[in-house]
Amino acid sequence: MRVRLVAVGTRPPGWVRAACEDYITRLGSRLAVTVTELSPGKRSGAAGAERAIAQEGERVLAALRRAEFVVALDERGSEFSTRELAAWLKTRMQQGEDLAFVIGGPDGLAAEVLARSNLRWSLSRLTLPHALVRVVVAEQLYRAHSLLAGHPYHRD
Secondary structure (H helix, E strand, C coil): CEEEEEEECCCCCHHHHHHHHHHHHHHHHHCEEEEEEECCCCCCCCCHHHHHHHHHHHHHHHHCCCCCEEEEEEEEEECCCHHHHHHHHHHHHHHCCCEEEEECECCECCHHHHHHCCEEECCCCCCCCHHHHHHHHHHHHHHHHHHHHCCCCCCC
């Protein structure tokens, strides 16, 4: 099973890159996670955000693989506790499905990307900066996997 973070944005702050790499490194070969960065759409003029979302949506859809189970990070999605996420991850691992966690740009994901998604996941009812979402997703994958492995990282 392979896991990808498919993220709009190619120049996250250094701390974002470092934190993601740290959690991905901690997972090692137990859960192979990679990051696929996509260039953001151009935002200018009155229709800038709409045009950018459409451009980003095309790039995301082109980057997704047919057999991947797609999880869209969306503030209107389902929320999970850590234990619920771990149980969900265990099921996915047992089924051997490749996963793609899609993180949109600053204006969110295109409707076509949401339609392609198998699951919409909300990290919180709060709106989070898309760069921070990368870190939170990487950490939560590490936390969920650690819980499944019996590692003491997670504490209730």
